[in-house]
Amino acid sequence: MGSKQTLRFDFNNMMADSIDSEHGITDRELKTIEPLAARFAAQLKEERAAGKLPFLDLPYDKKTLTEILQASDNLKGKFKNLVVVGIGGSALGNIAIHTALNHPFYNVLNDKERKGHPRIFVLDNVDPDRFSALMDIVKPEETLFNFITKSGATVETMSQFLVIVKLLQDKLGKNYANHVITTTDGEKGTLRDVTRREGFLSFAIPSGVGGRYSVLTPVGLFSAAMSGVDVSALLHGATYMDEACRSGNMWENPALMGAALSCLSDTIKGKNILVIMPYSHALSGTADWFCQLWAESLGKKFSLKNEIVHTGSTPVKAVGVVDQHSQLQLYMEGPTDKVVTFWVINKFNHEVVIADKPDVEQELAYLKGHTLNDLMSAEYEGTRLALTEQKRPNCTLIMDELSAFTLGQLFYLYELQTAYAGKFYNINTFDQPGVEAGKINAFAILGRKGFEGRKKEIDAFLQRAQKKYCIE
Ligand code: PA5
Numbered sequence: 150m151g152s153k154q155t156l157r158f159d160f161n162n163m164m165a166d167s168i169d170s171e172h173g174i175t176d177r178e179l180k181t182i183e184p185l186a187a188r189f190a191a192q193l194k195e196e197r198a199a200g201k202l203p204f205l206d207l208p209y210d211k212k213t214l215t216e217i218l219q220a221s222d223n224l225k226g227k228f229k230n231l232v233v234v235g236i237g238g239s240a241l242g243n244i245a246i247h248t249a250l251n252h253p254f255y256n257v258l259n260d261k262e263r264k265g266h267p268r269i270f271v272l273d274n275v276d277p278d279r280f281s282a283l284m285d286i287v288k289p290e291e292t293l294f295n296f297i298t299k300s301g302a303t304v305e306t307m308s309q310f311l312v313i314v315k316l317l318q319d320k321l322g323k324n325y326a327n328h329v330i331t332t333t334d335g336e337k338g339t340l341r342d343v344t345r346r347e348g349f350l351s352f353a354i355p356s357g358v359g360g361r362y363s364v365l366t367p368v369g370l371f372s373a374a375m376s377g378v379d380v381s382a383l384l385h386g387a388t389y390m391d392e393a394c395r396s397g398n399m400w401e402n403p404a405l406m407g408a409a410l411s412c413l414s415d416t417i418k419g420k421n422i423l424v425i426m427p428y429s430h431a432l433s434g435t436a437d438w439f440c441q442l443w444a445e446s447l448g449k450k451f452s453l454k455n456e457i458v459h460t461g462s463t464p465v466k467a468v469g470v471v472d473q474h475s476q477l478q479l480y481m482e483g484p485t486d487k488v489v490t491f492w493v494i495n496k497f498n499h500e501v502v503i504a505d506k507p508d509v510e511q512e513l514a515y516l517k518g519h520t521l522n523d524l525m526s527a528e529y530e531g532t533r534l535a536l537t538e539q540k541r542p543n544c545t546l547i548m549d550e551l552s553a554f555t556l557g558q559l560f561y562l563y564e565l566q567t568a569y570a571g572k573f574y575n576i577n578t579f580d581q582p583g584v585e586a587g588k589i590n591a592f593a594i595l596g597r598k599g600f601e602g603r604k605k606e607i608d609a610f611l612q613r614a615q616k617k618y619c620i621e
Pocket of ligand 1: 236237238239297298299300301302303306359360361362445581584
């Protein structure tokens, strides 16, 4: 994938050459699936041309980009806080961009240090204590609320909407609508109806783009623009990766190769846990974003032929170096069921010299002259080597630096890789029936009209479950 400002995918340690053929993939195994991979790439190209995969064309949507930039420009300096309310794919992209590209302690900076951009908060969970604590520290008159829900009816988001709108109305009267901006389906849904009625400023989520593929729509881009992130560069990075992943030859297409390797590791080598381990604290939110994308897209009961298949590898986030002191023991010596993907940044924004003084203790003298950057890098290299020696497959995505441009590439790479992986598993990558089941149960428990039958079943289940096997 080239050099400066681009990504490099090193998968040497996934291969039998580096580990062994019990745990690593052989050249022969890779060769065997090359024609299949080429076929999947051709299918995806056709589906894209037929307009079935609109998320792949999002980075080229100049009209929406202009709308976002205009809105954030108009709103600049008017609010001290921006509170994003959404969940799943309607929250994780915001958190990923904010964590990766803004100051690590952004919300603690003063207005001048934030260059007039608002503090950013994301409310996804409906934990009443967390919700109330945030409402205690943001004044309604200084706050803009961005409610994001594709379906326009998600219970977590809409319940917080109802509470916040009441708070705003009580405090601000008719003017309250100036403090609300909605991001939802352009045509339908409860939130779209309310938006029309109340005249909220609003963005449309393009139809056919599901939550977990929506980071490069106003879902992720509006809060990014409001905090001063260069959203044009994010989109440019995505188009760059699109160009880098056009080939049907997996040796020239990192997304296709990544999908092939993870699916082979899962299905023929028994590695059904996929650890994402960024050696960058800033990428921890992006690892969460990836975990949701991978889990919800690939964890499926039925194949496209309607056979029961129970597909998917389980994504797990581990942050380097922190999780070397938590998870790594398990990855080294526990079950041989994992593939570790490292994300590494060559050049951090800062260099911190560790011991620039003459009287360093003998025991610590080896650190003299080194930097925290050297330490981060040595720990990654050390871990990578140790895993490889234990025959634990691992690969690395290397970025020269973390910028809006490289983050845009990363988003696109993994969205595409996930779509390819869905082809290998032969499942519907873009639905989430398992999530729907949980939602339906919650509606029934809360007494929503139309769910009375389900409510009876749940009551019976709860009664049964309460009788046995419980220690107080
Ligand atoms: O990726 C998905 O489709 C889901 O995680 C959704 O984003 C999540 O369930 C929230 O849905 P909505 O945006 O409709 O509120």
